[in-house]
Amino acid sequence: MNRTVTYRIQHAGLAIGKHDFRFDLESGFFSSLDERFSCATLVSDMVMEKQDRLLILNFHIHGTLELVCDRCGGDVTHTVDSHYELFVKYGNSFVEESEDVIIVPEDSGELDIDQYLYDFASLSIPTFCVHPDDENGESTCDPAVVSLISNIGTEEFTNIENN
Numbered sequence: 001m002n003r004t005v006t007y008r009i010q011h012a013g014l015a016i017g018k019h020d021f022r023f024d025l026e027s028g029f030f031s032s033l034d035e036r037f038s039c040a041t042l043v044s045d046m047v048m049e050k051q052d053r054l055l056i057l058n059f060h061i062h063g064t065l066e067l068v069c070d071r072c073g074g075d076v077t078h079t080v081d082s083h084y085e086l087f088v089k090y091g092n093s094f095v096e097e098s099e100d101v102i103i104v105p106e107d108s109g110e111l112d113i114d115q116y117l118y119d120f121a122s123l124s125i126p127t128f129c130v131h132p133d134d135e136n137g138e139s140t141c142d143p144a145v146v147s148l149i150s151n152i153g154t155e156e157f158t159n160i161e162n163n
């Protein structure tokens with residue numbers, strides 16, 4: 001993985017209670033993530049609740065992705081608005097206990113959240129994305145491409161959509 005940006009939280013010196021963070025997920029952050037989109041404008045707001053022996057991280061990832069429509073090949077803007085939670089406990093060494101629970105060494109005052117921002121952002125990218133329908137329920141895809149597709153047999157179209 002070849003990311004140009006690193007996101008770290010210094011949590012050792014923070015008081016018990018809630019702390020707000022904001023991370024701009026620049027396009028460089030996504031360079032190796034997915035070649036399906038050309039531009040990403042995503043922000044992760046994070047509230048970290050520090051307790052005596054536990055950190056609770058609440059991520060709100062929001063913004064837009066410029067994707068290529070899977071139906072007509074045109075540009076389509078996808079809005080992201082997702083919430084994720086991560087629990088950080090203290091232990092002897094780093095362990096990923098489950099998808100949303102990690103254990104970090106007792107004496108580590110710093111938390112590297114690159115991987116988690118990356119994973120959460122990945123989850124926010126739809127596997128299939130097409131232009132939305134307008135208020136009349138009509139597709140807003142490029143009509144020229146759509147009419148071309150509708151001239152292909154239904155069977156072939158199904159094959160294309162499944163590939």
Ligand SMILES: [Zn+2]
Nearest residue numbers: 069072131141
């Ligand atoms: Zn389209």
